[in-house]
Amino acid sequence: MMDLVIPDKVHDESRQGEALILEPAAGKNNGRKLYIESYGCAMNFSDSEIVASILSEQGFETTADFSVADVIFINTCSIRENAEQRVRNRLKEFTVAKVRNPGLVVGVLGCMAERLKAKFLEEEKLVDVVVGPDAYRDLPNLIDQVDSGQKAVNVLLSREETYADISPVRLNSNGINAFVSIMRGCDNMCSFCVVPFTRGRERSRDPQSIVAECTDLFNKGYREVTLLGQNVDSYKWKQSEAGLAKSEGSEEAGEALSLGEDLVEAGAGVNFANLLEMVALISPELRVRFSTSHPKDITDDVLYTINQYDNICNYIHLPVQSGNSRILEMMNRTYDRDWYINRIDAIRRIIPDCAVSTDVITGFCSETDEEHDDTVSMMDYVKYDFAYMFKYSERPGTLAAKRYKDDIPEEIKQKRLAQIVAKQQEYSFYRMQARIGKVEKVLIEGYSKKSDKDYCGRSDQNAMVIFPVGDNYKPGEYVDVLVERSTSATLIGKVV
Numbered sequence: 001m002m003d004l005v006i007p008d009k010v011h012d013e014s015r016q017g018e019a020l021i022l023e024p025a026a027g028k029n030n031g032r033k034l035y036i037e038s039y040g041c042a043m044n045f046s047d048s049e050i051v052a053s054i055l056s057e058q059g060f061e062t063t064a065d066f067s068v069a070d071v072i073f074i075n076t077c078s079i080r081e082n083a084e085q086r087v088r089n090r091l092k093e094f095t096v097a098k099v100r101n102p103g104l105v106v107g108v109l110g111c112m113a114e115r116l117k118a119k120f121l122e123e124e125k126l127v128d129v130v131v132g133p134d135a136y137r138d139l140p141n142l143i144d145q146v147d148s149g150q151k152a153v154n155v156l157l158s159r160e161e162t163y164a165d166i167s168p169v170r171l172n173s174n175g176i177n178a179f180v181s182i183m184r185g186c187d188n189m190c191s192f193c194v195v196p197f198t199r200g201r202e203r204s205r206d207p208q209s210i211v212a213e214c215t216d217l218f219n220k221g222y223r224e225v226t227l228l229g230q231n232v233d234s235y236k237w238k239q240s241e242a243g244l245a246k247s248e249g250s251e252e253a254g255e256a257l258s259l260g261e262d263l264v265e266a267g268a269g270v271n272f273a274n275l276l277e278m279v280a281l282i283s284p285e286l287r288v289r290f291s292t293s294h295p296k297d298i299t300d301d302v303l304y305t306i307n308q309y310d311n312i313c314n315y316i317h318l319p320v321q322s323g324n325s326r327i328l329e330m331m332n333r334t335y336d337r338d339w340y341i342n343r344i345d346a347i348r349r350i351i352p353d354c355a356v357s358t359d360v361i362t363g364f365c366s367e368t369d370e371e372h373d374d375t376v377s378m379m380d381y382v383k384y385d386f387a388y389m390f391k392y393s394e395r396p397g398t399l400a401a402k403r404y405k406d407d408i409p410e411e412i413k414q415k416r417l418a419q420i421v422a423k424q425q426e427y428s429f430y431r432m433q434a435r436i437g438k439v440e441k442v443l444i445e446g447y448s449k450k451s452d453k454d455y456c457g458r459s460d461q462n463a464m465v466i467f468p469v470g471d472n473y474k475p476g477e478y479v480d481v482l483v484e485r486s487t488s489a490t491l492i493g494k495v496v
Helices: 042-057 081-093 095-100 111-116 119-123 136-147 195-199 207-219 251-265 272-280 300-308 325-330 337-350 369-382 399-403 410-433
Strands: 033-038 071-076 105-110 129-131 152-154 177-181 224-228 287-291 315-317 355-362 386-391 439-447 454-458 464-468 478-486 490-495
Touching: 033 042, 042 071, 042 105, 042 136, 042 177, 042 224, 071 081, 071 111, 081 095, 081 105, 081 111, 105 111, 105 136, 111 119, 111 129, 111 195, 129 136, 136 152, 177 207, 207 224, 207 272, 224 272, 272 287, 272 300, 300 337, 325 337, 325 369, 337 369, 355 369, 355 410, 369 410, 386 410, 410 478, 439 464, 464 478
Parallel strands: 033 071, 071 105, 105 129, 129 152, 177 224, 224 287, 315 355, 355 386, 464 490
Antiparallel strands: 439 454, 439 478, 454 464, 478 490
């Protein structure tokens, strides 16, 4: 993968392999220490918070030093081969700790565990536990099995599990931004993707629990939530028995829950546009972001809702993958070039100041030079603010691996990738330059990475903004920043 910039928290390279730390649960210490680190997308980091919550209730305390841990978990990604290789290399580093402490429990969680299942125990003798994304509730039982001398595996996928009743602990948090999972799994069978096989069928979480979690975060001082799903635009909740009543102590959420209750009782159900509105109604001071959208499902209703509420950010991540209709059909993306352009045109029409980012895969099976040129011309048409750009790498078990030959030579893939990276650098700089002289509303996240004399935060359009520290504002507050200059990834200015 090549990230030109890291505009959002979908896949933050700076967090890969991050170990989590949380405060011990009062009165529940069982004397055992848990070390857990995460790889991959935001959903994996969110899942690690669920795992930590479950084991915290069992009395585990976290540690940032795996050498003193009693249980080591590594939450894995399977989206690319190098992600899996990174995990295998990391497991080798745990061998010394296992030799020193034979009672150490080593477990692999998440998508890689789901893909390889029990085979993982054969390939990696160090591993004691293999657990898929829908089986985290079973972790205390699985650890007990290992303690009694057995290997343990639970990779059962569920059609119901959403962990809606588990309040995730917030790990390594700045206390300002939080991820909130609104759904799990994916029903889109994109031919290059393993997610439907590793995370199971799509199911939406009830809106009451989502609004309650976002309200609780706001009351604790958080000022931005990112609603997470593999395809947020297909969110749908219809169950009238959900009881979308105003819950005790959630006065801020009353209007939002009333909206949801009316929709459910009317038989319409709650769709993603409705859910966005419900979360936005919690408070105008709570910023709302979401990831990821699918071009086939994003509706004008969602766009009008974004435009209606100032606290829903004007930023959409809309993966195109390819600009060529034949390649899109082979990818099973279920839209063509014209459809994607229609959605871009709708965004520009309904939300004129909206930033758009994307994912691009170059060198997909049988892609010709002319078809690659269609992707380049799509980039010229949209002029994306940011992009995540990849060379195609075949993943075992996917539809593409079964149906198509990975027949584009590596040097051609690399050449095409270099071309789109250069193209995106041009447009990222173009979009940033266009913000010079404008005043951006920025949520302060903390100090700049380069200097404690500067703060950093994100604009409504999700651009990173750097500006001098001042006495009248602090992290967690909003400020208006006049942009004076920019790089291709950062806006630089002063508070006005």
